[in-house]
Amino acid sequence: MQIISKGLTFTYNRKTDFKKHALNGVDLTINEGEFFGIVGETGSGKSTFIQHLNGLIFVEGGELTVGDVNLAVKDKKEKKALKKRLKELRYKVGMVFQYPEYQLFAETVKEDVAFALKNFHPEISDEEREERVRKAIETVGLDYEQIKNKSPFELSGGQKRRVANAGILVSEPEILVLDEPVAGLDPVGKKRLMALLHTLHDMKIVKTIIIVSHDMDEISENVERVALFSGGKAVMVCTPKELFLSDHPAVKRLGLPVTAFASKKLFEKGIEIDSNFKVNDFIEKVTEKYKNL
Amino acid sequence: MLSDLTFGQYYQAESFIHRLDPRFKILSLIAFVVMVFVANSFYGLLALALFLVVAIIFSKVPILQMLRSLRAVLFIIVFTVILNIFFHTSETETVLFWIITKESLIFSAFMAVRLITLVMASVLLTYTTTPVALTDGLESLMYPLKFIKFPVHEIALVMSIALRFIPILMNEADRIIMAQKARGADFDTGNIFKKAKAMIPVLIPLLISAFRRAEELGDAMDSRCYSSSKKRTKYRKLKFSYRDIIAGVISLLVFGAVVTLRVLGVGV
Numbered sequence: 001m002q003i004i005s006k007g008l009t010f011t012y013n014r015k016t017d018f019k020k021h022a023l024n025g026v027d028l029t030i031n032e033g034e035f036f037g038i039v040g041e042t043g044s045g046k047s048t049f050i051q052h053l054n055g056l057i058f059v060e061g062g063e064l065t066v067g068d069v070n071l072a073v074k075d076k077k078e079k080k081a082l083k084k085r086l087k088e089l090r091y092k093v094g095m096v097f098q099y100p101e102y103q104l105f106a107e108t109v110k111e112d113v114a115f116a117l118k119n120f121h122p123e124i125s126d127e128e129r130e131e132r133v134r135k136a137i138e139t140v141g142l143d144y145e146q147i148k149n150k151s152p153f154e155l156s157g158g159q160k161r162r163v164a165n166a167g168i169l170v171s172e173p174e175i176l177v178l179d180e181p182v183a184g185l186d187p188v189g190k191k192r193l194m195a196l197l198h199t200l201h202d203m204k205i206v207k208t209i210i211i212v213s214h215d216m217d218e219i220s221e222n223v224e225r226v227a228l229f230s231g232g233k234a235v236m237v238c239t240p241k242e243l244f245l246s247d248h249p250a251v252k253r254l255g256l257p258v259t260a261f262a263s264k265k266l267f268e269k270g271i272e273i274d275s276n277f278k279v280n281d282f283i284e285k286v287t288e289k290y291k292n293l
Numbered sequence: 294m295l296s297d298l299t300f301g302q303y304y305q306a307e308s309f310i311h312r313l314d315p316r317f318k319i320l321s322l323i324a325f326v327v328m329v330f331v332a333n334s335f336y337g338l339l340a341l342a343l344f345l346v347v348a349i350i351f352s353k354v355p356i357l358q359m360l361r362s363l364r365a366v367l368f369i370i371v372f373t374v375i376l377n378i379f380f381h382t383s384e385t386e387t388v389l390f391w392i393i394t395k396e397s398l399i400f401s402a403f404m405a406v407r408l409i410t411l412v413m414a415s416v417l418l419t420y421t422t423t424p425v426a427l428t429d430g431l432e433s434l435m436y437p438l439k440f441i442k443f444p445v446h447e448i449a450l451v452m453s454i455a456l457r458f459i460p461i462l463m464n465e466a467d468r469i470i471m472a473q474k475a476r477g478a479d480f481d482t483g484n485i486f487k488k489a490k491a492m493i494p495v496l497i498p499l500l501i502s503a504f505r506r507a508e509e510l511g512d513a514m515d516s517r518c519y520s521s522s523k524k525r526t527k528y529r530k531l532k533f534s535y536r537d538i539i540a541g542v543i544s545l546l547v548f549g550a551v552v553t554l555r556v557l558g559v560g561v
Contacts, residue, residue, distance in 0.1 A: 056471045087477060095475040103472040105497040115494065119477030153501070167476060 001067030001174050003030040009061035010048055022048040024232035035201050037219045038212045040229030046212045050177050054093040055086045091120040094173030098180045100164035104152040112152050113137060113167045120171055136170040158189045175208040194222055220257035220277045241276050304420040310352035311421045315430030317537045318418055321544050325414050328551050329407050337554045338406050344547045345410055354420045362416045370408045377401035428453035433531055446521050469498050
């Protein structure tokens with residue numbers, strides 16, 4: 001499923017005096033199979049943009065297609081037709097919100113993870129549903145038998161987060177969108193979650209992964225392409241390396257990953273290291289340079 | 294979305310009405326409400342409506358925005374008007390069908406004007422007064438109740454916290470609704486019972502987050518040694534100014550005129 005956005009605009013509180021332009025014409029194409037990053041300062045429109053991708057927000061202006069679903073509906077009839085397809089779209093486009101553990105509600109972990117499956121496909125048999133719930137919980141690295149009948153509220157913060165993620169993965173989405181997925185996690189939790197995303201992507205369990213992040217190290221290390229949002233537009237769409245080499249003021253404010261920062265400082269001292277700013281590549285290039293001295 | 298709700302919001306502006314003392318605004322709203330029911334003639338209501346319109350113009354709040362806040366109570370107004378048309382008893386001749394008299398039509402029109410002015414006047418108060426000023430004003434007005442051991446300060450604190458958290462909780466509810474929609478929750482179809490049941494995945498996380506916030510707020514207040522028992526001083530002191538005197542004189546004149554009209558029995 002490819003995502004194509006052309007001139008997408010959106011305004012909050014459009015009909016009142018408190019209106020706020022969140023998107024001012026987003027042009028962005030995300031291909032099937034990409035590990036994609038979205039960066040930008042607070043209020044740059046990233047969250048508003050991703051909420052369009054599964055129809056949580058209806059398109060106000062511009063064009064947007066996700067796979068074969070046209071989300072930019074012109075009239076009431078088209079809107080009605082779209083509403084019928086929303087379930088299918090939301091099933092295929094999984095969306096993990098910021099701090100997803102705050103959406104847990106059910107009595108047991110098992111029931112909470114099964115929630116999406118019950119909504120999207122109520123016809124699935126109990127055995128099959130349980131099997132898929134087990135698979136999702138084990139995917140996020142929890143012991144199904146041990147945890148299935150616990151209340152989600154008695155778990156630790158990190159476990160809650162993993163249960164919430166399992167609640168999205170249970171639908172086996174083709175596109176997975178994560179808004180600040182590692183915010184508030186400890187270093188081990190961060191590493192584990194990013195490793196999980198890479199596994200899902202490499203094994204093609206989830207075809208496309210889109211992460212929204214403020215953390216430039218995370219972006220540099222993980223994504224293939226990145227879009228920089230600023231003032232409600234995707235002002236740059238490029239590789240992380242190109243992003244960190246650009247002199248766009250928003251990039252300066254967001255800061256650099258530690259490797260790019262080190263490269264810059266070394267360059268000022270007359271040492272040129274040409275890496276793609278991933279930690280392993282950077283270390284390798286530095287070692288090479290040092291050995292050739 | 295819930296955040297589109299505009300009823301009871303504060304509208305930021307620099308105006309004569311904004312700068313009035315909140316205590317004066319609260320008292321004059323109460324007086325206005327009483328006057329709306331004292332006025333039983335066309336001229337009386339007209340005077341009050343004009344008074345309100347002038348106040349709205351001076352408040353710099355866009356009139357369209359004021360009117361939009363009526364949407365929330367439109368149903369009640371229509372319902373009242375219809376009830377009054379059919380069930381207001383009077384002895385004069387019927388003009389339409391068998392039960393509708395000229396008097397009942399006039400009476401229900403009065404009722405509609407009364408309700409609209411009531412809502413608009415209270416909306417004007419919240420549009421032009423910050424929640425903090427509003428609760429400060431209420432606390433100050435309720436001060437005499439302290440002598441009968443009424444917990445004035447605590448009640449004012451509860452009110453200000455509640456007002457302060459309404460927008461935050463509405464945002465939170467919006468977020469949770471979106472998150473559950475992304476998991477396929479359906480809030481729009483089915484009968485009322487089905488819809489109520491569909492709200493459980495929203496209400497439970499919302500309640501939990503409200504409790505969490507309450508605990509955090511309590512800790513934050515404790516860590517700054519908050520106590521309501523001692524005599525507290527205020528950062529912002531309420532003071533009546535020349536504006537309140539001007540507005541007070543005008544209000545007294547208008548309200549006096551309304552009472553006079555009633556006593557003299559002019560109009561209906």
